[in-house]
Amino acid sequence: MNEDExxxxxxxxxxLIAAIDRRAAADIAAGRLLSHEAVLHWLxxxxxxxPPETGT
Numbered sequence: 001m002n003e004d005e006x007x008x009x010x011x012x013x014x015x016l017i018a019a020i021d022r023r024a025a026a027d028i029a030a031g032r033l034l035s036h037e038a039v040l041h042w043l044x045x046x047x048x049x050x051p052p053e054t055g056t
Contacts, residue, residue: 027033042049
């Protein structure tokens with residue numbers, strides 16, 4: 001497999017998934033979130049606008 005190709009191994013690593021879940025929970029608890037509207041606005045600009053800041 002080419003290193004540039006996605007690997008299904010990521011989803012087989014329970015420790016990695018648990019670490020990602022802990023990081024996500026910490027981000028949520030700290031308020032590092034983006035509103036749905038902010039993401040839609042940025043996506044509708046095709047990424048030409050500056051990406052929105054978290055906590056908005």
